[in-house]
Amino acid sequence: MQLKVQPLNIKVGKYKVVLNSVDAKELGVNEGDRVRVRDHDSLTAIVDFTEDMISPGMVGLYHEVQEKLQREWTETVDISPASIPKSAQVIKKLMNKQKLTQEEIYLLVNGIVDESLSDIELSAFMTASYINDMSDDETEWLTRAMIDTGEKIEFDTHPVMDKHSIGGVPGNKISLLVVPIVAANGLMIPKTSSRAITGAGGTSDLMEVLAPVEFTASEVRSMTEKVGGVLVWGGATNIAPADDKLIRIEYPLSIDPHCQLLASIMAKKGSVGADQVVIDIPTGEGTKIKNVQEGRKLARDLINLGERLGMNIECALTYGSSPVGRTVGPALEVREALKVLESMEGPNSLIEKSTSIAGMLLEMGGVAIKGQGRKVAEDTLRNGYALNKMKEIIDIQGGDSNVTSDDINAGEYTHKLTAPTDGYLIEFNNKRLIEIARLAGAPNDKGAGVLIHKKRGESVKKDQAVLTIHSEKEYKLKSAVKSAQMNSPIMIEGMLLERVPSYKEL
Numbered sequence: 001m002q003l004k005v006q007p008l009n010i011k012v013g014k015y016k017v018v019l020n021s022v023d024a025k026e027l028g029v030n031e032g033d034r035v036r037v038r039d040h041d042s043l044t045a046i047v048d049f050t051e052d053m054i055s056p057g058m059v060g061l062y063h064e065v066q067e068k069l070q071r072e073w074t075e076t077v078d079i080s081p082a083s084i085p086k087s088a089q090v091i092k093k094l095m096n097k098q099k100l101t102q103e104e105i106y107l108l109v110n111g112i113v114d115e116s117l118s119d120i121e122l123s124a125f126m127t128a129s130y131i132n133d134m135s136d137d138e139t140e141w142l143t144r145a146m147i148d149t150g151e152k153i154e155f156d157t158h159p160v161m162d163k164h165s166i167g168g169v170p171g172n173k174i175s176l177l178v179v180p181i182v183a184a185n186g187l188m189i190p191k192t193s194s195r196a197i198t199g200a201g202g203t204s205d206l207m208e209v210l211a212p213v214e215f216t217a218s219e220v221r222s223m224t225e226k227v228g229g230v231l232v233w234g235g236a237t238n239i240a241p242a243d244d245k246l247i248r249i250e251y252p253l254s255i256d257p258h259c260q261l262l263a264s265i266m267a268k269k270g271s272v273g274a275d276q277v278v279i280d281i282p283t284g285e286g287t288k289i290k291n292v293q294e295g296r297k298l299a300r301d302l303i304n305l306g307e308r309l310g311m312n313i314e315c316a317l318t319y320g321s322s323p324v325g326r327t328v329g330p331a332l333e334v335r336e337a338l339k340v341l342e343s344m345e346g347p348n349s350l351i352e353k354s355t356s357i358a359g360m361l362l363e364m365g366g367v368a369i370k371g372q373g374r375k376v377a378e379d380t381l382r383n384g385y386a387l388n389k390m391k392e393i394i395d396i397q398g399g400d401s402n403v404t405s406d407d408i409n410a411g412e413y414t415h416k417l418t419a420p421t422d423g424y425l426i427e428f429n430n431k432r433l434i435e436i437a438r439l440a441g442a443p444n445d446k447g448a449g450v451l452i453h454k455k456r457g458e459s460v461k462k463d464q465a466v467l468t469i470h471s472e473k474e475y476k477l478k479s480a481v482k483s484a485q486m487n488s489p490i491m492i493e494g495m496l497l498e499r500v501p502s503y504k505e506l
């Protein structure tokens with residue numbers, strides 16, 4: 001069917017076209033089906049429907065389609081129904097609990113990278129992975145396919161160190177300390193991170209407060225060779241490009257299926273040619289890993305996958321039931337991390353965790369003797385070498401290296417949550433804290449987040465502030481406060497947990 005083109009100059013991140021429902025009916029396609037769009041060139045696009053935005057006889061071409069076809073809008077294009085791609089059929093297989101072959105997994109990952117799968121199909125892939133985990137072989141193929149469909153960095157010198165957290169604990173800003181500590185000791189650490197997945201600020205969201213985080217793979221390589229370390233967003237590079245497209249689906253579902261987590265982390269590490277990697281596994285109530293047994297199992301899976309890919313992995317099971325440090329949300333977390341770099345002033349949980357993990361890397365990289373890594377890491381913080389290295393990293397990434405913790409401003413709209421009674425703080429619900437920070441605007445509004453005055457086990461007096469919510473926008477603060485009041489993240493010892501009414505009252 002020949003249809004007149006109406007350009008829609010909107011980027012939707014996919015090949016998509018809009019049809020009037022009359023033409024769609026005539027073509028026999030429904031919303032989410034695919035059509036072949038033929039001009040001088042041709043491509044397969046996903047169909048959106050409309051009753052009134054596009055008139056009968058016309059087809060709306062979103063930016064990506066126009067760009068691929070490189071056409072002028074006065075012309076017509078030929079539209080015909082197309083079958084679903086093989087990659088979508090692979091997702092069906094996974095949904096049906098059937099094992100996938102290596103070839104099928106490569107087909108699927110290619111489909112993710114070239115944008116031929118719809119968000120509905122990607123979300124089915126994510127849900128199927130959540131319910132039916134992949135085998136070790138399938139997970140290895142998924143990881144390899146994610147590495148092979150992107151650019152790889154090969155450094156001339158080794159070892160290449162790396163660090164990653166599986167996430168899940170609020171306030172986990174430790175990469176901002178670990179990377180400069182490791183680099184200040186002469187090791188290379190090209191750290192790529194994702195943005196927030198289940199949290200209120202991933203390392204890339206945090207680093208972006210200080211400097212740009214979007215670089216090409218060759219820039220990552222040359223910056224690392226110059227200063228020893230970087231803190232960049234994996235999604236901006238062409239390193240494992242499938243990863244960020246999947247994280248985009250995970251974020252609204254707030255899930256991180258086991259096989260996806262393994263592949264997402266290990267593909268990023270494999271693509272930068274890491275030799276020695278420490279993976280932080282926050283463990284405990286309200287995290288991705290409920291208990292130590294589960295944590296050990298995940299650690300074995302990560303170590304095993306690392307071995308298959310030629311990387312030496314060590315894992316650190318870390319305490320995750322309570323936030324790391326006293327801040328959640330980009331600007332607040334950066335301020336806290338910079339303060340530790342500047343003066344070693346800051347919460348124990350943050351300093352201990354950062355120096356322990358940096359220490360493991362220093363030992364694995366051969367610059368600290370066994371058992372001394374943590375001490376060397378602490379010295380690197382104390383003598384200011386880590387701060388200087390962080391300034392070099394900020395500078396090479398194009399930020400202002402004169403920045404100090406006092407320059408970092410949290411959102412100006414604030415609300416204090418106070419203790420309803422005297423007692424000890426016994427409950428800090430990680431998930432509720434993240435939800436409140438997200439409602440306040442984190443991670444996109446850098447100043448949004450939660451400042452924690454009192455942590456688990458600390459005593460509080462009635463009406464004393466326990467948390468301060470920060471937001472950049474008044475209306476976002478309001479919705480965060482409303483949510484916190486309806487379902488408080490705070491529980492004080494002795495408080496009534498819940499009143500369950502009798503049938504008479506229902």
Ligand SMILES: O=P(O)(O)OC[C@H]1O[C@H](OP(=O)(O)O)[C@H](O)[C@@H]1O
Nearest residue numbers: 165167168193194197198199202203
């Ligand atoms: O949002 P949730 O799921 O908590 O965690 C995601 C964060 O965990 C990892 O941290 P790092 O890059 O190793 O510091 C990721 O890269 C990302 O920054």
Ligand SMILES: Nc1ccnc(=O)[nH]1
Nearest residue numbers: 165166167194261264
């Ligand atoms: N799934 C993931 C968890 C944590 N970090 C990642 O990069 N990916």
